[in-house]
Amino acid sequence: SRTIRLAVIPGDGIGEEVVAEGLKVLQAVGPKVETTTYDLGAKRYHATGETLPDSVLAELRGYDAILLGAVGDPSVPPGVLERDLLLKLRFELDHYVNLRPVKLFPGVSTPLGGVRPEDIDMIVVREGTEGPYAGAGGVMRRGTPHEIATQESYNTAYGVERVVRYAFEKARARSRKKLTLVHKTNVLTYAGDLWARTVERLAAEYPDVTTDYCHVDAASMFFVTQPQRFDVIVTDNLFGDILTDIGAAVAGGIGLAASGNVNPDRTAPSMFEPVHGSAPDIAGQGKADPTATILSVAMLLDHLGLTEAAAKVEQAVADDLLERGGSWTARNTRQIGDDIAARVAG
Numbered sequence: 646s647r648t649i650r651l652a653v654i655p656g657d658g659i660g661e662e663v664v665a666e667g668l669k670v671l672q673a674v675g676p677k678v679e680t681t682t683y684d685l686g687a688k689r690y691h692a693t694g695e696t697l698p699d700s701v702l703a704e705l706r707g708y709d710a711i712l713l714g715a716v717g718d719p720s721v722p723p724g725v726l727e728r729d730l731l732l733k734l735r736f737e738l739d740h741y742v743n744l745r746p747v748k749l750f751p752g753v754s755t756p757l758g759g760v761r762p763e764d765i766d767m768i769v770v771r772e773g774t775e776g777p778y779a780g781a782g783g784v785m786r787r788g789t790p791h792e793i794a795t796q797e798s799y800n801t802a803y804g805v806e807r808v809v810r811y812a813f814e815k816a817r818a819r820s821r822k823k824l825t826l827v828h829k830t831n832v833l834t835y836a837g838d839l840w841a842r843t844v845e846r847l848a849a850e851y852p853d854v855t856t857d858y859c860h861v862d863a864a865s866m867f868f869v870t871q872p873q874r875f876d877v878i879v880t881d882n883l884f885g886d887i888l889t890d891i892g893a894a895v896a897g898g899i900g901l902a903a904s905g906n907v908n909p910d911r912t913a914p915s916m917f918e919p920v921h922g923s924a925p926d927i928a929g930q931g932k933a934d935p936t937a938t939i940l941s942v943a944m945l946l947d948h949l950g951l952t953e954a955a956a957k958v959e960q961a962v963a964d965d966l967l968e969r970g971g972s973w974t975a976r977n978t979r980q981i982g983d984d985i986a987a988r989v990a991g
């Protein structure tokens with residue numbers, strides 16, 4: 646079989662620690678992989694002032710996929726690495742689908758009372774290239790009492806339609822076939838109207854899919870009180886960011902939440918990463934849970950059509966989670982990686 650050409654961006658903080666374990670599991674599951682590591686992140690920024698040089702971006706386009714740990718460091722002003730590295734990758738590689746499963750694995754403890762794994766099994770299709778993340782806005786009279794800061798949300802008919810269509814396809818492929826639009830149409834009337842009309846229009850093409858709408862504030866509540874309401878969710882970039890941290894919390898913690906920045910048209914490589922950040926508070930201590938990254942590797946394999954390998958990794962994680970009994974802290978980052986790698990190899 647062919648060799649996967651993988652670009653690896655460990656990034657900052659716990660990024661390096663969790664990516665090492667993700668790669669360990671990837672090697673153990675068997676496909677031929679050729680990895681190239683890129684030292685993008687805080688260290689390179691301090692050393693050279695570079696975040697994502699054009700030459701590196703051009704090189705990255707040539708890979709089958711990208712595995713990223715996390716970026717962001719307290720020594721770098723907020724937004725520099727987040728915008729000029731991570732978001733630049735998502736925008737330039739046209740990752741218009743930010744796929745974030747929210748799934749409670751058997752045996753995993755959740756802060757919610759009385760829920761079973763089948764009650765938390767959804768997939769959030771977060772828009773990845775537009776919304777408030779587009780970066781439009783500005784400031785007037787900065788530093789004065791009359792400062793005005795604007796931050797605009799960009800929503801294009803093209804951008805909304807393609808992500809909504811993707812979400813309908815996802816919903817159609819699942820057993821419940823339910824799609825919920827999450828927005829704030831009661832206040833964000835221009836953008837909300839575009840999203841709502843788009844869902845309504847496409848719904849005619851997907852008569853087998855049930856559609857539903859929920860304001861983002863209510864959706865945040867229902868994530869905690871009635872997660873079984875949701876199957877596939879489609880939402881704006883910022884709402885999706887916030888909702889998926891809530892989703893991570895209810896499904897066992899941020900250390901378990903995986904994601905894929907997907908370019909469904911395959912005009913550029915997709916990028917897989919844990920939902921969490923660089924966690925400066927625990928970096929370098931071997932305390933980070935690498936499971937989110939390992940599950941992101943499963944999503945990567947699935948995206949490349951290696952469905953058996955993907956299922957093997959997911960099963961190994963499920964088995965490991967069942968045995969943890971909610972007390973993963975008994976093992977360090979490397980030990981969890983070793984144990985899951987041993988399961989996929991054995």
Ligand code: NAD
Binds near residue numbers: 719727921932934
């Ligand atoms: P964070 O996700 O890094 O950390 C939030 C909390 O969760 C911390 O207490 C942390 O210790 C804990 N945590 C995170 N991952 C964990 C893991 N794998 N195992 C155990 N505990 C874990 O979010 P933050 O503190 O808001 O952000 C820190 C930095 O990361 C910032 O610079 C932010 O911009 C950046 N960030 C990057 C990404 C990304 O690269 N995709 C995502 C989120 C935040």
Ligand code: IPM
Binds near residue numbers: 717727
């Ligand atoms: C995430 C992160 C990023 C986002 C930041 C670091 C730009 O929070 O991947 O969820 O907001 O998308």
Ligand code: MN
Binds near residue numbers: 886887890920
């Ligand atoms: Mn986030």
